[in-house]
Amino acid sequence: MKNILIMLSILFLTTNIFATEEIEEEIVIDKSITTVSNDTRQLLLAEMRFIEQNMKDILFLIVSGQFEKIEKKALGIQESFVFKKSITKEQIKEIQKKLPKKFFLIDYEFHQTAGQMAQAAGEMEDAGLVAEEYYNMLKTCVQCHSTFATHRFPNLIE
């Protein structure tokens, strides 16, 4: 009996430790985006609105089977045309200095997934795969927002 109690308490303690770790992992709140200069931040926001509009457009293109247009829009997101054209070298340096590595890792994954969606539409014309990549993109939106944009989307704080 005593042994069982000891085992239980060990088990309880270990699961508790894991639980705490998980929660800490989930509620990382990073407001570094609010420290970038206004011009740079406006540019990031413009990129956000650009991808939001394109994601909305793609939703309709998926349900109406317009692969060519999906490919075009997905490539537009992958390359972030608006953003790349307008950002200066100084601004790139600024965000590299002020935003943590994790931001760029998620951003990289996001753009890669857009590329995969473009491929699923253009080369493969595979509606199921396009929808899957669309879902994967949504996951990276939420992943980034729940870490770096909780000041804007407080509902994402768990």
Ligand code: HEC
């Ligand atoms: C790598 C990180 C990252 C990814 C990926 C990302 N976002 Fe964002 N997003 C942000 C941050 C940070 C903010 C808040 C910016 C601020 O407050 O200046 C934001 C804000 C926004 C806004 C608010 C814009 C405004 O005018 O206030 C929209 C809309 C948005 N994101 C849409 C999306 C969509 C849709 C996706 C995915 C398809 C996405 N974002 C993916 C980081 C990201």
